[in-house]
Amino acid sequence: MATVAAPPRGANLIGLAKADYKGLESTLCNGCGHDSISSQIINACYELGIKPEGLVKFSGIGCSSKSPAYFMSRSFGFNALHGRMPSIATGALIANHTLQGIGVSGDGDTGSIGIGQFKHLLRRNLRMVYIVENNGVYGLTKGQFSATADVGQELKYAGRNDLLPIDLCLEAIASGCGFVARSFAGDPKQVVPLIKAALSHRGTAVLDIISPCVTFNNRDESTKSYSWGRAHDERINDFTYVASQDEITVDYEPGEVKEVTMHDGAKIVLKKLDNSHDPTDKLAALRLLEEAREKQQFITGLIYVNSQSQSLAEQQRLGEAPLSRLPEATIRPSPESLVKIIESMR
Amino acid sequence: MALAEAHAAPAAERPPVVNDFSITVATKNGSGSQTANTALLRALFKMGIPVSGKNLFPSNIQGQPTWYTIRLSRDGFVARRPRAEIVVAMNLATAIEDHTTVEPGGVFMYADEIKIPLNRADLSYYPIPAKKLATENESDPKLRAYVANMVYVGALAHLLGINLDELESALMFHFRGKRKPVDINMKVVRLAAEWAAANLAKTDPFRVERMTATDEMMMIDGNTAAALGAIYGGVTFASWYPITPATSLADALNEYLPQLRIDPETKAPTYAIIQAEDELAALGMVIGAGWAGARSMTSTSGPGISLMTEFVGLGYFAEIPAVIWDVQRMGPSTGLPTRVSQGDIIAAYWAGHGDSKHVCLLPGSVYECFEFGWRAFDLAERLQTPVFVLSDLDLGMNQWMTKPFDYPDQPMDRGKVLSAQDVDRLGGFARYKDVDGDGIGWRTLPGTDHPLAAYFTRGTGHNERAGYSERPDDWEKNMARLARKLETARRLVPRPAEDRVAGAEVALIGFGSTEPAIEEARVRLKKQGLQASYLRLRALPLADSVKDFVAAHQRVYVVEMNAEGQMCQLLRLHALEHATRLIPCNYSDGLPLTARWITEAILEKER
Numbered sequence A: 001m002a003t004v005a006a007p008p009r010g011a012n013l014i015g016l017a018k019a020d021y022k023g024l025e026s027t028l029c030n031g032c033g034h035d036s037i038s039s040q041i042i043n044a045c046y047e048l049g050i051k052p053e054g055l056v057k058f059s060g061i062g063c064s065s066k067s068p069a070y071f072m073s074r075s076f077g078f079n080a081l082h083g084r085m086p087s088i089a090t091g092a093l094i095a096n097h098t099l100q101g102i103g104v105s106g107d108g109d110t111g112s113i114g115i116g117q118f119k120h121l122l123r124r125n126l127r128m129v130y131i132v133e134n135n136g137v138y139g140l141t142k143g144q145f146s147a148t149a150d151v152g153q154e155l156k157y158a159g160r161n162d163l164l165p166i167d168l169c170l171e172a173i174a175s176g177c178g179f180v181a182r183s184f185a186g187d188p189k190q191v192v193p194l195i196k197a198a199l200s201h202r203g204t205a206v207l208d209i210i211s212p213c214v215t216f217n218n219r220d221e222s223t224k225s226y227s228w229g230r231a232h233d234e235r236i237n238d239f240t241y242v243a244s245q246d247e248i249t250v251d252y253e254p255g256e257v258k259e260v261t262m263h264d265g266a267k268i269v270l271k272k273l274d275n276s277h278d279p280t281d282k283l284a285a286l287r288l289l290e291e292a293r294e295k296q297q298f299i300t301g302l303i304y305v306n307s308q309s310q311s312l313a314e315q316q317r318l319g320e321a322p323l324s325r326l327p328e329a330t331i332r333p334s335p336e337s338l339v340k341i342i343e344s345m346r
Numbered sequence B: 001m002a003l004a005e006a007h008a009a010p011a012a013e014r015p016p017v018v019n020d021f022s023i024t025v026a027t028k029n030g031s032g033s034q035t036a037n038t039a040l041l042r043a044l045f046k047m048g049i050p051v052s053g054k055n056l057f058p059s060n061i062q063g064q065p066t067w068y069t070i071r072l073s074r075d076g077f078v079a080r081r082p083r084a085e086i087v088v089a090m091n092l093a094t095a096i097e098d099h100t101t102v103e104p105g106g107v108f109m110y111a112d113e114i115k116i117p118l119n120r121a122d123l124s125y126y127p128i129p130a131k132k133l134a135t136e137n138e139s140d141p142k143l144r145a146y147v148a149n150m151v152y153v154g155a156l157a158h159l160l161g162i163n164l165d166e167l168e169s170a171l172m173f174h175f176r177g178k179r180k181p182v183d184i185n186m187k188v189v190r191l192a193a194e195w196a197a198a199n200l201a202k203t204d205p206f207r208v209e210r211m212t213a214t215d216e217m218m219m220i221d222g223n224t225a226a227a228l229g230a231i232y233g234g235v236t237f238a239s240w241y242p243i244t245p246a247t248s249l250a251d252a253l254n255e256y257l258p259q260l261r262i263d264p265e266t267k268a269p270t271y272a273i274i275q276a277e278d279e280l281a282a283l284g285m286v287i288g289a290g291w292a293g294a295r296s297m298t299s300t301s302g303p304g305i306s307l308m309t310e311f312v313g314l315g316y317f318a319e320i321p322a323v324i325w326d327v328q329r330m331g332p333s334t335g336l337p338t339r340v341s342q343g344d345i346i347a348a349y350w351a352g353h354g355d356s357k358h359v360c361l362l363p364g365s366v367y368e369c370f371e372f373g374w375r376a377f378d379l380a381e382r383l384q385t386p387v388f389v390l391s392d393l394d395l396g397m398n399q400w401m402t403k404p405f406d407y408p409d410q411p412m413d414r415g416k417v418l419s420a421q422d423v424d425r426l427g428g429f430a431r432y433k434d435v436d437g438d439g440i441g442w443r444t445l446p447g448t449d450h451p452l453a454a455y456f457t458r459g460t461g462h463n464e465r466a467g468y469s470e471r472p473d474d475w476e477k478n479m480a481r482l483a484r485k486l487e488t489a490r491r492l493v494p495r496p497a498e499d500r501v502a503g504a505e506v507a508l509i510g511f512g513s514t515e516p517a518i519e520e521a522r523v524r525l526k527k528q529g530l531q532a533s534y535l536r537l538r539a540l541p542l543a544d545s546v547k548d549f550v551a552a553h554q555r556v557y558v559v560e561m562n563a564e565g566q567m568c569q570l571l572r573l574h575a576l577e578h579a580t581r582l583i584p585c586n587y588s589d590g591l592p593l594t595a596r597w598i599t600e601a602i603l604e605k606e607r
Helices: A033-048 A063-070 A085-095 A108-112 A115-124 A170-172 A186-199 A228-230 A282-294 A335-344 B033-046 B092-101 B129-136 B141-160 B164-174 B179-199 B222-232 B249-260 B278-290 B302-318 B345-349 B366-383 B393-395 B420-426 B472-492 B512-527 B545-551 B566-574 B578-581 B595-605
Strands: A054-061 A074-078 A100-106 A128-134 A179-185 A204-210 A233-235 A237-242 A255-263 A267-272 A298-305 B018-030 B051-056 B063-074 B086-089 B107-111 B124-129 B217-219 B237-240 B272-275 B296-300 B322-330 B338-341 B357-363 B388-394 B399-402 B456-458 B497-500 B508-512 B530-535 B555-559 B580-584
Touching: A033 A063, A033 A128, A033 A186, A033 B366, A033 B388, A054 A063, A054 A085, A063 A074, A063 A100, A063 B357, A063 B512, A085 A100, A085 A115, A085 A128, A085 B237, A085 B272, A085 B278, A100 A108, A100 B107, A108 A115, A108 A128, A108 A170, A115 A170, A115 A204, A115 B278, A115 B456, A115 B512, A128 A186, A170 A179, A170 A204, A170 A282, A170 A298, A179 A186, A186 A204, A186 A237, A186 A298, A228 A233, A228 A298, A237 A298, A267 A298, A282 A298, A282 B399, A335 B222, B018 B033, B018 B092, B018 B141, B033 B063, B033 B164, B033 B217, B033 B399, B051 B399, B086 B092, B086 B141, B086 B366, B092 B107, B107 B141, B107 B388, B124 B141, B124 B179, B129 B141, B129 B179, B141 B164, B141 B179, B179 B578, B217 B393, B222 B249, B222 B322, B222 B388, B222 B393, B237 B249, B237 B278, B249 B272, B249 B393, B272 B388, B278 B296, B278 B302, B278 B322, B302 B322, B302 B345, B302 B388, B302 B580, B322 B366, B322 B393, B338 B393, B345 B388, B345 B566, B357 B366, B366 B388, B366 B393, B366 B399, B366 B472, B388 B393, B388 B512, B508 B512, B508 B545, B508 B566, B512 B530, B512 B555, B512 B595, B530 B545, B545 B566, B545 B578, B555 B566, B555 B595, B566 B578, B566 B580, B578 B580, B580 B595
Parallel strands: A054 A074, A054 A100, A074 B456, A100 A128, A128 A204, A179 A204, A233 A298, B018 B086, B086 B107, B107 B124, B237 B272, B237 B296, B296 B322, B322 B388, B357 B388, B508 B530, B508 B555, B555 B580
Antiparallel strands: A179 A298, A237 A267, A255 A267, B018 B063, B051 B063, B217 B399, B322 B338, B497 B530
């Protein structure tokens, strides 16, 4: 392979520049929340020094699912079918469990057509980061309500929504997901460390990121709009992600800090805020979400984390070498073994 | 126990009928009769007699009528026969009808609690005390119903001369060498045989004799053969969802992979199997794994194929290897889940949306289930496309004798894959460029360690460099290349098996599990003065040589198990100039095809 002679200016841990993490130019609407999230994925991976060739991008169908083309062109990407990203990712990341996966889906792709695959992905606990770019509306088909739209919301084309929204974080926790966070595309300072921490999780990490649709769902009264998000964003915790090789240098006061050690040795250092939410407490996480719904609060931050869960690759007892790279001698049993089977069937 | 003296015995001086008759056992499903029936079948096989066994069963767990029919044929014909010489009635609910189906001069053996009018003077009647012997000799009430079936096994063994040692080793096979259940069952078999010796006077001419015709053979069901073929083909990832009649294929993977594919050093499995939440997810995982470079497969039946269709289209257009076993059952909709059909030909060949044509392999025997089991991966990876293997319930779930499987005679063909070194040497690559003129591009696998190795995979329009494109010329070019790829596939898939009879005006075309019925029908037709050529299709797309075969005959009967003549329609499109020579011969009642039906259907049309 080609070697890089000297690290470029602004090189990260592995000698790559930010430009090495870039994707194609976005074709989404100007100001789309999804583009902001793509930028934060680039920032997180660049800052962590993740090798693009060791990461795979997945998506389903929809505006959100176009976005993997707009970050990290040096990573393989698979734009799957509507709602079917989880199964494609499961096959690919079990065939090669040495790869890291980032999936980008939307609220329609995850909450409606893909809710079954979403929940079964979490049940299996495939190691990947699952980002929902949640804007409460179908964009590419011009503004229908999605399953995360609020009751009573009115939209220009779709009229009034009378159905209860699906809370994807609640669904995730109920399905056994060990890393559940909510954030806001307008808050990159929170999104970046969440993505970093999610990449350290050894199972599926769900990030439900409210990502305003500037064309179809950005009126001030919409809970999926920029102005609503900025005015109502209530952080449940401030936290810092500390990669395993880094020293913890956080200026939080002792006593207000909680540390969560991830499987790869990285640490999440949380500063508890007023509500004192303990994200390692599953029941507390469920209560928090339910109360926030009742009070119409837009809470963001790390809602639930359980760093001990076993990933699908571990359940499958996979060895070190990826299945996809095993040589013929390993995957075709011997002629003698066939003779034995034939003898047993005489 | 008194003899069945009340019933007229047929002439005992009839010449013996040796190794050439059928036995049908009528039971209730879930009663454990499968053990008895497959033990009988394998014991006969072990005696060197050509046999076939077919389970004709309902979609039900327990209590509904089910039949198992065994054919012994010293001439080696293994197709189902519509009626049996020996009928064993263990189910009161069907006993009256079962009684009427016995071939003239045959045998009606029945559980003695069944009271129906036994009024056929041509039959030999043998009542057997199945319940009594089972109750007296098995203390565990849960097992009594099961071992009751061993009473007819023992009685038949005595009357026909089936070797008890061979029955015992057949049970050893069935219980995978576990002594205890073998002993429990053999005890009842021996008691029943002794009871029959003491209490039944043989008045029928049927008996078995040891032969050597199966000495070199093995006996296996098609689904297990398929799983073994896949394992010797290096299957590394499998995902599936339970569905009759494909479930036992995944079961066989689950049984044999842990025996055959554990890394001896690390003790880690060299495979992964995931039971999916539905067929959509099953094929999604398979395509994900195939994209990542693993040999990956799923197994399903018709309803599963419809759920997989969107992914099949994606796999075709994104050009990802995958192997899909369709063990066909009767449709439409959920149809008759436990009845056989060849009804998915068109659905599989054209599965997808927009223009797509898929490679479909058509195994005609359990031997080919094994062979196509491994070959399918070579084709899928060479052609970078989903490959169907169209088996069916009869082939997949029933036991068939076969010559021993041959170990793959060539190394794996992993297709066109570029390494990091290749990408470096080439200075990049274009994923969908037809570099070699065969319509197949070169691919890289995720994780290939080079900055220029990655590409973006999508089902939507793309150009040669895998970039998103809605340009008309890109689309047309891509579709033209996929058409070239289909022509490459046409040259690579298994050739049809041809048997041309010089000067014959009539020919038969068939495929799949109907092979034995067609071969036997040809012999019958020949006896009637009709010599017919025969071509057995082994794959789609259809070979060019099929056109010549059609052109060489005046009337070509296409024998298939569906109501619409699906293969006949594909053949007519393929051999358009001679389309009128192709005559559909459609059979569709849910049961395996018989030679009698084919013979009569063709003679009728020839009249």
